[in-house]
Amino acid sequence: MRNAIDQARVLSSVLWVLVFLVAVAGLAVALLPPRPILPGSEAIPLRENPPIHSIWSGLILATLQSHPQPLPTVLAPFEEGLKANFGYDQYVILAETESLLTEHQERWFVPSEQTYLSTRLVASGDEGPTIAFQVFQKNKLLLEGEARMVNGEPLFIKGPPKGHGQLIFAIIAK
Amino acid sequence: MKSADKTYMMMVDGELSPSQVSAHLLKTTSRDSREHWAAEWRLIGEALRRGTPVPRQAPDASFNAQVLAQIRTGNLRSEREGSRDPGLRLRDLALIGCACLIFAFGIMLSVSPGRQHHQLTEVTSLRVPDANLSATPIGREQRVTILWTTGLDFVADHEFRLNSSP
Numbered sequence: 001m002r003n004a005i006d007q008a009r010v011l012s013s014v015l016w017v018l019v020f021l022v023a024v025a026g027l028a029v030a031l032l033p034p035r036p037i038l039p040g041s042e043a044i045p046l047r048e049n050p051p052i053h054s055i056w057s058g059l060i061l062a063t064l065q066s067h068p069q070p071l072p073t074v075l076a077p078f079e080e081g082l083k084a085n086f087g088y089d090q091y092v093i094l095a096e097t098e099s100l101l102t103e104h105q106e107r108w109f110v111p112s113e114q115t116y117l118s119t120r121l122v123a124s125g126d127e128g129p130t131i132a133f134q135v136f137q138k139n140k141l142l143l144e145g146e147a148r149m150v151n152g153e154p155l156f157i158k159g160p161p162k163g164h165g166q167l168i169f170a171i172i173a174k
Numbered sequence: 175m176k177s178a179d180k181t182y183m184m185m186v187d188g189e190l191s192p193s194q195v196s197a198h199l200l201k202t203t204s205r206d207s208r209e210h211w212a213a214e215w216r217l218i219g220e221a222l223r224r225g226t227p228v229p230r231q232a233p234d235a236s237f238n239a240q241v242l243a244q245i246r247t248g249n250l251r252s253e254r255e256g257s258r259d260p261g262l263r264l265r266d267l268a269l270i271g272c273a274c275l276i277f278a279f280g281i282m283l284s285v286s287p288g289r290q291h292h293q294l295t296e297v298t299s300l301r302v303p304d305a306n307l308s309a310t311p312i313g314r315e316q317r318v319t320i321l322w323t324t325g326l327d328f329v330a331d332h333e334f335r336l337n338s339s340p
Contacts, residue, residue, distance in 0.1 A: 012266065023273040027280050081318030095336055112336055114329050127293060137327060143309045145300035147319075153295045155319050160326040162334055173295075 053129040054174040055119055057109040058096035062088035063165035086166060115159050117169055122146055128173040149173035186219040295319040
């Protein structure tokens with residue numbers, strides 16, 4: 001009888017250690033930040049019938065106003081980030097367009113001859129497309145690059161300053 | 175063995191007749207002591223022949239008290255150990271259940287769509303041809319992605335004109 005009790009106690013202790021380790025592992029999984037995705041690891045190469053991605057592009061004018069207008073609906077979720085980084089209190093969409101991107105298709109967004117951009121689909125992923133972009137000012141290429149878009153999460157590109165404000169390009173994959 | 179001792183042994187064993195016993199005792203001792211002595215030896219001899227067990231000696235009171243105390247203590251321990259189920263008790267099961275809930279909650283948080291939704295758009299490559307210009311991705315602290323440029327030419331209000339169809 002005493003041996004059985006001792007064995008039960010040892011078994012209970014071992015079980016508790018296992019339960020503790022499992023609980024710690026669960027908390028660690030919950031609290032650790034999501035695993036960073038290496039460039040290209042989630043991108044799916046384009047196939048013969050690639051998915052079509054809807055890309056919204058807009059040109060925003062940010063200014064300081066005594067009575068600022070509320071942000072447009074499409075920008076409202078990012079109000080805190082815009083104001084914290086650009087420092088303006090009014091963000092108005094001067095021009096916008098929504099286009100469908102497929103393989104090798106390049107779309108131009110030319111709201112003004114002063115500044116404009118092009119987008120091109122590079123790869124398609126579960127979270128969103130990877131696009132190549134170019135920003136121009138008066139026919140001069142300012143910058144170019146690629147961005148792995150997350151659907152609904154914008155890419156803002158600080159454009160040239162204008163008057164007392166700031167021009168900003170916005171690209172959102174939908 | 176001397177003859178007297180042999181006679182004693184035969185007397186104890188009951189092998190002598192009463193007359194032989196009397197004759198032997200007459201030769202060795204006085205009358206009273208002989209009769210008393212003979213009677214005792216007869217009783218002893220008869221008892222041995224009947225195989226009567228040796229009377230047990232009762233242990234003293236302190237010994238009994240010690241034994242009873244040990245038995246009582248042992249019984250109490252056995253009762254305590256008997257009341258403890260060697261298997262899992264309700265409290266153990268409740269705590270294990272709580273730990274499993276914590277584990278499940280962690281798994282749920284890690285795979286929930288809301289958590290994955292917090293991934294941000296990421297600039298994976300960037301090239302700025304003009305050395306006077308620069309561009310840097312910022313804003314992840316505020317959960318936005320901003321490509322911050324510097325060195326771009328100012329656009330005057332009178333120069334800026336929107337196209338009718340962008």
